[in-house]
Amino acid sequence: MREHAGMEQPWGSRTPYGPGDPWPVRVDCHLADGVTEDDVDRWVPSAAVLHSNGDGLELAVRDGRLVGVRGRATDRVNHGRLDPKDRYGWQANAAPDRLTTPLVRDGGRLVPASWEEAMSRIVSRSRELLAERGPSALGFYTSGQLFAEEYYTLAAIAHGGLGTVHLDGNTRLCTATAAAALKASFGCDGQPASYTDVDHADVLALFGHNVAETQAVLWERMLDRLAGPEPPALLCVDPRETPVARAATLHLRPLPGTNVALMNALLHEIIAHDWVDHDFVERHTVGYSDLTSVVAEYPPERAARICGLDAGEIREAARMLGTARRLLCTVLQGFYQSHQATAASVQVNNVALVRGMLGRPGCGVLQMNGQPTAQNTRECGADGDLTGFRNWENPGHIAELARLWNVDELRIPHHTPPTPAMQMLRYAENGTLRFWWVSATNPAVSLPELARVRSILRQDSLFLVVQDAFLTETAQFADVVLPAAMWGEKTGVFTNADRTVHLSEKAVDPPGEARSDLDIFLDYARRMDLRDRDGAPFPSWTDPESAFRAWQRASAGRPCDYTGLSYAKLRAGGVQWPCDHDRPDGTERLYTDGRFFAHPDYCESYGRDFVTGAPMQPDEYRAMNPEGKAMIKPAEYLTPHETVSGEFPLALITGRTLYHFHTRTKTGRVPQLQDAAPEVWAELATGDARRHGIAEGDRVAIETERGVVRARARIGGVRDGVVFLPFHYGYWDTGDPADGSGDRAANELTRTEWDPASKQPLFKTAAARLRRLGGDGA
Ligand SMILES: Nc1nc2c(c(=O)[nH]1)N[C@H]1C(S)=C(S)[C@@H](COP(=O)(O)OP(=O)(O)OC[C@H]3O[C@@H](n4cnc5c(=O)[nH]c(N)nc54)[C@H](O)[C@@H]3O)O[C@H]1N2
Ligand SMILES: Nc1nc2c(c(=O)[nH]1)N[C@H]1C(S)=C(S)[C@@H](COP(=O)(O)OP(=O)(O)OC[C@H]3O[C@@H](n4cnc5c(=O)[nH]c(N)nc54)[C@H](O)[C@@H]3O)O[C@H]1N2
Ligand SMILES: [Mo]
Secondary structure, eight states, X not given: OEEOOOTTOTTOOOOOOOTTSOXXXXXXXXXXXXXXXXGOSEXXXXXXXXXXXXXXXXXXXXXXXXXXXXXXXXXXXXXXXXXXXXXXXXXXXXXXXXXXXXXXXXXXXXXXOOHHXXXXXXXHHXXXXXXXXXXXXXXXXEOSSSOHHHHHHHHIIIIIIIOOSOEEEGGGGTTHHHHHHHHHHHSSOOOSOOTTHHHHOSEEEEESXXXXXXXXXXXXXXXXXXXXXXXXXXEEEOSBOOHHHHHOSEXXXXXXXXXXXXXXXXXXXXXXXXXXXXXXXXXXXXXXXXXXXXXXXXXXXXXXXXXXXXXHHHHHHHHHHHHOXXXXXXXXXHHHTSTTHHHHHHHHHHHHHHTTXXXXXXXXXXXXXXSTTHXXXXXXXXXXXXXXXXXXXXXXXXXXXXXXXXXXXXXXXXXXXXXXXXXXXXXXXXXXXXXXXXXXOOHHHHXXXXXXXXXXXXXXXXXXXXXXXXXXXXXXXXXXXXXXXOTTSXXXXXXXXXSEEEEEOOOSOOSTTOBOHHHHHHHHHHXXXXXXXXXXXXXXXXXXXXXXXXXXXXXXXXXXXXXXXXXXXXXXXXXXXXXXXXXXXXOSSSOTTSOOSOOTTTOSOOOBOTTTOOBOOHHHHHHHOTTOOEEOOOOOOOOOSSOOOSSSOEEEEEEXXXXXXXXXXXXXXXXXXXXXXXXXXXXXXXHHHHHTTOOTTOEEEEEETTEEEEXXXXXXXXXXXXXXXXXXXXXXXXXXXXXXXXXXXXXXXXXXXXXXXXXOBOTTOEEEEEEEEEXXXX
């Protein structure tokens, strides 16, 4: 079946199926006007890059240009389907305003320069700072959108070459909490479940996850189950009436920031009704009795008051979770970016653990990823953690890495925890961080409290390098801008939210003098003359495939083992890690044998306190979990630091729409997507709108202590007392000067605050007020 669905049909047509049946194939294809499949010269294997789903696709090339995309029927992830952003998003590669040469700041302005000039400025500033202040003056802030080869190279340069502890990814804003929650419960990152669990589950429970708009093809899989025989029950936990909520069997709308209270009441009910798999708990976990004593204090009535819910609906939700035979839970930003992020996400793991819902078809947890390659940022160590999920507190792991890189152990920073992005910003603010190399992320729109971010990026003491495909809001502040090749213009692998690794091959040349991120990082290492212990150039690899082989060696024996993969094998479609000699076809589910990556000698982390964020001591961990079982960790509900008040009576949350990706550098340049959501809006509850005399389409101002956003009102779709803003709208396309506020970026309003354990900023917890500005014509 071939489908050419347009924008009016975002989830395509239904192909219903029953429990345990294979998900039917439907191949989506979208080609430029006037081009047919017969006109295509070459189809180049790749996967989707505008979310974490990893939908396998092929890029259509004609006369050396991208002319479209087609889903891969045989790919395990999508069985041929493509979401709206992917059907049209490839057109951004050919946008007329791509960066084509480096830019350097001269006399206050950014002017075109040669690569030689741009790189020598970066290298001479690096050398000066290293000599004067040492490696801690240099920081790197990367992405969830590069390839594994690129992250591994950057991690090797920062940790093994320069020896700086300041390396993080924008995954800190995205899935740091996924990693923290997986480490807390299972001792290590790595998603237990598989997308095929959707095929088997009888209950799907989505916690703060608007999968319909953010992983549209996974939602199609769920919709096809819902349309088939013996459909699963669907639980949605979200203050908004998302498409998921509308399709749900039960929709709970908790007040933002109250997830822990709700989860505790759900666990209270599961335990009170003894819907517990005691055998599983006994054999495979530690910590159960601590959980029972904490959640005993959270009867549904108490949580109902905190969350603004009915106790009855909490009981009904608990019954769904408690009586499921095959339960699949997913978690995303409604938990990760909200108050008590890690503590709340871990309670979802606890539901799976006490119910023994792991390692079997239809059972499991997906602490979802968001960005296409976020998993690789984490596993390669470009999020600051050490390469291959190695534990920075474990001397044996440091020694292993030092051998692998042939560098001195002392060069690899491990005496303090890796520096999270928000802390780097603080170091830049107070002048100890003097050099910040930002690749494939746009912090001038995506970080919280933008007025502060702009003032830091503007500081004279900070030498800012921005490596991007476009002149973003952030690039406007740079000392040097490096033009990057994008997806489709370079080769590498990346891994989706269910551990599926895809190869994405170069299909066309990048525009002008743009270069791949890998080439840029390697060029920097050579110019810096980084060397290993024997004086050989470090890193030793030179191109994507040699970088991939080096990464494979680094992953050997670790949970994310890539040694059984190769570019040749991946050309046929996605494979799930771990994949090694004994598991040549990859691994569908983790923990099928009830064994975890949590042994004290093997685990990625000893965990952190959910309230203070303090790392747990190795001895403490060993005493608590000597055999490396799964860990059940309870949490008390705490009130948020910023709560609604008389002056700021509304809870502000932010998030996404189906049609745009992040700061719109790609989707804002694609007519079909930009036209579908051309400007910012504010979602208001019907009651709040009435009380403020606001009608649909009126212009309103949303204000917090930090700023204002002006937007058009959309009424309905969110619970009373809550306002929702999409965060996609920066100001690159409105002509506003980069130093002024565009008054439409949600992050003008958000707070400089983060979860203590994961250090992920709280984009979904702020107190705001609302004002009507005028009617349609005003
Ligand atoms: N179309 C599109 N798809 C994307 C992206 C994109 O930009 N556009 N980005 C990708 C990335 S990087 C990510 S991280 C994912 C994010 O994917 P999601 O997490 O699904 O998206 P969000 O809209 O950020 O947040 C999800 C929901 O959390 C709810 N929420 C807010 N506060 C709370 C709370 O306190 N409790 C609960 N229970 N829910 C709350 C919001 O109402 C929202 O509907 O999407 C990925 N896919
Ligand atoms: N208020 C609020 N803020 C949020 C969120 C929220 O829900 N609410 N969500 C947070 C989350 S989950 C995320 S993931 C972040 C996303 O925030 P950002 O990472 O800042 O968003 P993007 O627009 O994806 O920026 C990626 C940049 O990389 C460039 N790029 C793309 N491909 C390549 C490449 O191959 N090489 C190079 N060098 N550059 C490339 C793009 O042009 C773009 O400028 O935002 C966070 N901020
Ligand atoms: Mo994200």
